[in-house]
Amino acid sequence: ANRPPAKLNLLTCxxxxxxxxxxxFDLFSHDRTYHFQAEEEAECQIWISVLQNSKEEALNDAFKGDQDRGENNIVQELTKAIVSEVKRMSGNDVCCDCEAPKPTWLSTNLGVLICIECSGIHREMGVHYSRIQSLTLDVLGTADLLLAKNVGNVGFNEIMEADLSAQGVTKPNPSSDMQTRKDYITAKYTEKKFVQRKCADAESRLHVLCEAVKTQNILSLIQVYAEGEDLMETIPLANEHVR
Ligand SMILES: [Zn+2]
Structure with missing residues (x-):
């Protein structure tokens, strides 16, 4: 006979x-242990990550009531206001990678919103690619929201997915499996495979980079980053280029 699926409170697991x-991997609840078997090691890691993210979110929801009475009220109000503004930005109503509705996870160093499933894969790529935080966490500082406020899913994807249709690649959808998401996200973020190269060589990249800094053009900065410029490096011959 079919039994109804077990419901667990992740907070106590x-x-x-x-x-x-x-x-x-194992999920320990108060009275029993659930043993899960994944097809692959990588998929197993992703599932663990997704479950941990969910638990973090649940934990935060549970504590929310107390935080609102704290003395950092003004900062929290400001953060909340920015978060709701970020959510309303064009394209931010769906996941940057699979277009699942109402994404609540933010990549603070890329400035895009993603869903919980894709967030597991972002975490797996490591913080040098994507730094994932929950939008529902009040510990988000205004600095964490700086890129979110200035980039957003549309602007980011116009660069990172510029060549997608030319390459005949279809994005994952909300019901895509973990492996499909992982392949896509890896190609998009670590290989930067769907970017259209606009700079002929390193020299022209450097020129665009300097212009982007001078004119404070964040999307132009992302374009050179997407074309392989290391933004952590000091700019050589800076005086020659920045006038
Ligand atoms: Zn997604």
Whole structure:
């Protein structure tokens, strides 16, 4: 007979990688242990990450009531106002990667909103690619929202997915499986495969970079980043280019 699916409160559960089997993980609830088997090790990591994100979100919701009475009220109000503005920005109503509605996870260093499933893969790529935080966490500082406020899903994807249709690639959708998402997100963010190269060489990239800084053009900055410019490097011969 079909039994109804078990419902668990993640707040009282622990998720752990099974030390004996790399492709499996355990979910410990107060009265029993659920053993999960993934197809692949990578998929297993993603599931763990998604469950941990969900737990974090649930934990935060649980504490929310108390935080509102704190003395940082003004900063929190400001943060909330920026968050709701960010959510209303064009394209931010759907996940930047799979277009799932109402994404609540922010990549603070890329300035885009993503859904919980895709956020697991962003986490897996590492913070040097994407720094994931929940929009529902009040610990978000206004500095964390700076890129979100100035970039957004539309502007970002106009650069990072510029060549998508020319390459005949279809984006994942909200019901895509983890592997499909992972392949796409890896190609988009680490290989930067769907970017249209606009600079002929390193020299012209450097020129565009300097112009972007001078004119405070964030999207132009993302374009040179997407074309492989390391934004953490100091600019050589800066005096020659920045006048
Ligand atoms: Zn997504």
């Amino acid at each position: 622990q998720v752990k990688l099974n030390p004996d089997e790399k492709k499996s």
